[in-house]
Amino acid sequence: MVRFLLLFCVLLGSATIYSQNKQQIDSINKLYVQGLNIPQDSIVALFQKNIKAAEKISYELGVADGYSQLGLVYSYQGKYEESTKSTIEAITIYEKLKQTDKIAGYYAGLGYSMKYRDLKNALYYMQKGKAVAEANKLEELLKDIYNNYGVLKEINNELDSALYYFNRGLEIKIKINDTIGIPYSWSNMAGAYGLQENFSKSREYFNKSLQQRLVWADSLGIAENYTQLGEVFMAEKKWNDAIPFMHKSLPISLKKQYRNLTQYNYKMLSDIFKKLNNTDSALYYFEQYSAIKDSVHSIKVQESIAALNIEFETEKKQNEILEQRAQLAEKDLEVRRKNTFIFGSLGLALILGLLGYLLYNQQKMKNxxxxxxxxxxxxxxxxxxxxxxxxxxxxxxxxxxxxxxxxxxxxxxxxxxxxxxxxxxxxxxxxxxxxxxxxxxxxxxxxxxxxxxxxKENITFEDLQSRIANFIEHAKNASEKTDFSFNIDENVDETHIFSSVEGMNIYRIIQEAVNNALKYASADEIEVNISEKENKYTVEITDTGIGFDQDSTELGNGLNNMKKRSREIGGNIKFVSKMGKGTKVVLNFPK
Missing domain, CATH: 1.10.287 (Helix Hairpins)
Incomplete structure (x- = not known):
């Protein structure tokens, strides 16, 4: 009976440890690879260690997930052969475990990653993933697989097939209300229409994608759509119509440090002004393009030099260690020859000292x-x-x-x-x-x-400007008899970042002031101005409405809410109004 209880306790303890190990392995495998702020070699070592831990406890799903993550890391590093091997290793285990969703997803992902290197195999793997997803009706995967398969068809110049698969992916996204994925499908369809020289259709779908991304404030997507709309006008040789869209995209790509898009925008602007025989502007944008191109190249060269330096220093230190060991061996032999007893003791002392030093260093390295x-x-x-x-x-x-x-x-x-x-x-x-x-x-x-x-955790001045402009545009549509204007002084620091609470309070104050002018003041003109002076922002909302008597009028909920919001951002607000002479709302708050 005692033996049985001991055996039961051992088995129970083993099961608990196994469960804990599985949780730890799964936790590491679920990490968002793009968000890990540690060196790439450390990320590779992390997943390799996790695979070994999963193999040690015979946890096959953990092994497969580890290989799939490792394949993704190698792909980002440009090690495509290692990436392919790791991904296929993961798929082999998923097939054994009958994990159909992961089989479909990783076959399709493997094919998409090879699109510019090996289109034949890219199509082969993508078709395998698509077949598995269709057989098991995996709509969540098919919406992206159809979209990516359309990209491969477009690369292969099968434009009708590309549009067919873009449409199939879009139908699923609309069905499941994938509001983030829908703009990507519209952009892909617009690109295919552009290659077919159906420029009106191309412009229509790029604009649909842009409007959705403006709602979600997707800065990089907005920048890409502006550039793509410019490209459509370029394809039609409407050079002057293309310039404003490139100019809208450029500040966003610069601010977000989207180097490839910035480089491309400069190149397109240089080409446009060359076509317009504006040599000064063409030369200026070509110089900007060359500078950022050289900058990107310089960064890559510096990374290569740094890697070579590390390799050289490592080899140099290894040679120094070998030389030191050889010298110590020679000295020890010499001492033994001269005096076996005295110098032997000294040699022993040296060896003990060396061992102590090595043990100390080893402990230090371990710590x-x-x-x-x-x-x-x-x-x-x-x-x-x-x-x-x-x-x-x-x-x-x-x-x-x-x-x-x-x-x-x-x-x-x-x-x-x-x-x-x-x-x-x-x-x-x-x-x-x-x-x-x-x-x-x-x-x-x-x-x-x-x-x-x-x-958003933070709201940029650009986000706030875009939101206010969008609101004023709606207000214009609601009140055609009222003229609106929205101005930002040149000295305003547009790189400033607000917290989401600050940004929302500023936006709500402007919104309330404009709504009051529309509802109660019967204003013909409404003007919103933003300026900066002595490290403070000033927002003025002025209307030409009927005004009100400040001495006799009791403040309502709207005006009191505006005061409360201004206090929450450490600012102050005042209302200046006279009967028949309009109203001015002035908000001041620190930067």
Missing amino acids: RQLQKETELTSALAKIETQNKLQEQRLRISRDLHDNIGAQLTFIISSIDNLKYGFTDISEKLGNKLIGISSFTQQTIYELRDTIWAMN
């Missing part, structure tokens, strides 16, 4: 290694926590957009159906329904603004 491992573990835990927080924020914002947004839209539709479905509705009830519909529509706009702020 340093332990410290590095602790730091790495802490860094990985922090990265994983950040990833989870970002996923949670995205999930909440998507739920708000997809569920509450859809419900509000349903309410508006239902109210409209009531208005038009019943002809005998009284004027008072009709006006009430119109008011509810307008309020619900406004709630949708505010919900979108909230989602926009939730999706």
